[in-house]
Amino acid sequence: MAAALHPLRIANFRAYWASRLSGTVAVSAQAIIIGWQVYDLARQSMDVKQAAVMLGLIGLAQFVPLFLLTPVVGLVADSVDRRWIVRCTTAVLVVNAAALGLLTWAGALSLPFLFGAAVVIGVVRAFSGPAYSALAPNLVPKESLPTAIAVSSIAWQVGTIAGPSVGGILYAIHPDIAYATIAAMLSLALALMFLIGPVPQPPAQKDRHPIQRIMDGFSYVRRNRLVLAAITLDLFAVLLAGATALLPIYARDILHVGASGLGFLAAAFGSGAALTAVWFSFRPLRTDVGVKMLAAVVIFGLAILTFGVSKNFWLSLVALAVAGGADMVSVYVRSSLIQLHTPDAMRGRVSAVSQLTISASNELGEAESGFLAGLLGPVGAVVFGGIGAIAVTLLWSRLFPELKRARTFDPPEILETLPQQHGAAQP
Template sequence: MTTQDLSGTANTVSPSVLHNRNYRHFLVSRTCSSLAFQSLTVAMGWMIYELTGSAWMLGWVGLCQFLPMLILTFVVGTVADRYDRRRIGLACQWVEAATVLVLGLLVWQERLTPTGILAAVAVLGAAQAFERPTMASLVPGIVGPAMLQRAIATSTSFMQTALIVGPALGGLLYGLGHIVPFIASGLLFLAAGYSVGTIQVLHAAPATRAPVTLQTVFAGVSFIRRTPAVLGMISLDLFAVLLGGATALLPIYASDILEAGPFGLGLLRAAPAIGALGMSIYLGHMPIVSGAGRKMFAAVAVFGLATILFALSKDVWISIIALLIVGASDNISVVVRSSLVQLMTPDEMRGRVNAVNSLFIGTSNQLGEFESGMMAGLVGPVAAGVIGGIGTLAVVAIWMSAFPVLRRIERLDGA
């Protein structure tokens, strides 16, 4: 395992980021929280469908998760930059634990209603809206700039693992008893809170207590607008994912084009996360040491090409390989973008910038699924996938011209 020192030469004796006790506690907190949330999503979705038999209610579950993030974005960022981020993360996880345990009690008493589930989803969505950007803002203060890329790659691998394991765990626990996933998730949230409470931040600047004004609330947006590299990276991800989101059409491909059945759909759904997990593990051991900006553009271009390959494939195994490449290439872009956004943002503004970044990511995912569905309805799923992949390639070409500063970025170690 090698790291890069500030002179750019390989240093084979630098410790692993996992040797950092505070970072290990951060990983435990994020992994437990993500596992709990992914498990809950499956359990609550299944339960509300059992209670109502309505696909519309499943849509309301997704909307109740997204709206708090949309509404609270600027509040979240301001709070994260004014107060101790560890305490914010701890408070969020306590709220999540309490909400889930109350749900479990209502399930046990057979008093849980669809309205109660939607209310709980909204509370959990609001807590997640605070937790995610706040916890992301903690990482640079825990590991420092030199190890930031490794830290982001490693945490991404843990998050991808939770993304794969969490839904399966939720389904398994629900099969053991309706109350089981709620109890397990509540305990996971409590473990997450305990872990974040033990973190010591070593590299952070003191929290600002400047008066709250419209200027300070929207300072994250202003910073992004006047920093071309950050604006370019965030908007590149927004439009690339918005246009290249063919994975939203997986049920159609599995059923009508590949004739793969439910098992094949499961493999197709898991493939992007598995590809991302493999790449994040690789980047944790072999970090990008030069040409970071160019490699980010190349990764997004590969994402577009793999999307086209997936759209045109008639063989389930070729489709799975294409989706593995989609996940792996997207992960390269995520690690580069996340590292650069963290490094280029002053610590006293990371909460507000990360909140806006989280909004962009959530919006691109939600609108990307909507765009793919509408396009498939107009021209068919295969043409929609191909158009999306070509659109992603066009975005890469336009952004390389519009944001030349991104092409010139070399390092991800803060040098």
């Protein structure tokens, strides 16, 4: 493994990595801006709890299309050139961001427009997510695959977590600058995807009906307990403890720091993740990866709990930075385990299932946070989520001993080829 060519020395992978990072930062930045604009518009005629429910609904608007499309998008990613899936979906995102920017500039923005844009983002992410994830292993030689997956995961995670800080800070400077930057970054991501040359496609499974192939993906996840444990732990922990949807409430009505403070709060989370990602680029995890994932989720829950009860801006920044770093550890381990323990012919479908759980933990988590904040208040919702994430981690460590037994990222020998029987490869 030490002698393997580093993925970033491969031109196709460099273009892919830069495209994914630029696109993910842009989409995540747009998400925090949409949340702020929804909350700001809602507060003009609603109280805090009612406006919090609107934040929950904007998350639901992104999740529902992804949930409905998940069975189809994984099959598409395993059947159609993955480069063109990403190119087409990124082009749609460019138009979507430009439209929101023009409406904001013209002072014509309204809640229906924002919800419509959220639905478009949900549909686009449903198709692009599995294609992006499944494309990375096709760009590098086999011996470079573990590093490629780790580096690809870092690009996605850093983009996801750093994006809100970029969006919050740019929006505080001026909304027009924020949307112009987002559109430019998406355009860059699109241009970079056109630099990637032809890549191998998984062989077509003409002997199996498309519906059977769709079910194969769900069946594989259900039977492979290590993959199932990694996916569901992240689902329930972040579903409960995801506090990013409530950052506009904390910035405006609890910490009283406004839009600029919102940017710093989001930046703290992103900084923790980015520093952890840089550490992994020099010192990648090699041993006891499952135990370290469990520990990271517990630390994440404790940090979110601290943020929930904090009334001090600086303590809140530190808590979010710790949460971002812990989340980066968890996602790094989970993404590597899933990709390395899944055959290439199944990666699109398994990535679609993984994306569904990620979106459930993020967008559906935003809905859960908003609705729970409507019942318990924002502080009560965040505290409940932090405690819940810790409890879920302790429960998963008992239900899935496979996680504690996962010493390294090394895939099992059976994954050299796609099994004819559609059962699980035992990790």
